[in-house]
Amino acid sequence: MNNRRNPLKLAKYVAYVLERRPDEFGLVPDPEGFIKIKEFLKALREEPDCKPVRRGDLEEIRLTVPNPPLEITGGCIRGRDRQRLPPRTTPAHLPKLLFTCVRRRAYPHVHDKGLRPMGRDHVVLATDRDMALRLGRRMDTEPVMLTVMTRAALQQSVSFEQAGAALFLARFIPADCFSGPPVPKEPEPPPKAKPLPAVPTMAGSFTMNPDHFSRAISGGRKNDPAHPGGKDPRGSNAKKRKRKRERPPWRQ
DSSP: OOGGGOHHHHHHHHHHHHHTOGGGGTOOOOTTSOEEHHHHHHHHHTSGGGTTOOHHHHHHHHHHSSSOSEEEETTEEEESOOTTSOOEEOOSSOOSEEEEEEOTTTHHHHHHHOBOOSSSSSEEEESSHHHHHHHHTTTOSSOEEEEEEHHHHHHTTOOEEEESSSEEEESOBOGGGEEOSOOOOOOOOOOOOOOOOOOOOOTTOOOOOHHHHHHHHHTGGGGOTTSTTSOOTTTTHHHHHHHHHSOOGGGO
16 A cells, blocks of 8 residues: 555544554653654554655645644644543553663663653653564664563652553653663773883984984985085185185295
């Protein structure tokens, strides 16, 4: 099915997600029913029949379908009829284990400080690993899976909310209430190069004069007056003074 060519079928599918079961797609609407469009499109593209869906398709539904089942405000979207939307409730039966994922880069900090919401007001927890991995891959290609022990969290006054059949929410999970893989060790910095020991100058040793290098760069021996072939900065005046000192032949 090509949803881009059939806005009516896509509208029915969007209505099911926004108005009935957003939890099946790992989506949690805010208290007013809004979901970020970026998150909504990511969830739809994970479904085989909805990969081509883009924001332009949502705008097409809103403009062309009679009584469109969606509302768009800025970067957020929600269903028009939200009466059957599952509310957030206090769970009557809390599973012993819940699952969530974090970014690899954030895992060392989460392992030490605990699990807090990232870019939202709650931590999203799933009842099964597949859903948790699906949510984690929306923010990292290889996320780190965490297993939350709900009994230990309840003993530390952590409160949970249920958002549909498959998702639970929490404000904070202490570090000793979940388990995960070992924290990767940071690579050790390379050792600093030891300075070479100074070579002592001994009697009779030869020390290179840096002036030799400057003369070589500026022109070599041709500009060195100390060399027989070098130029004398006094020019030809020196030869003239030398000739004046010689006695003329008629005075000898």
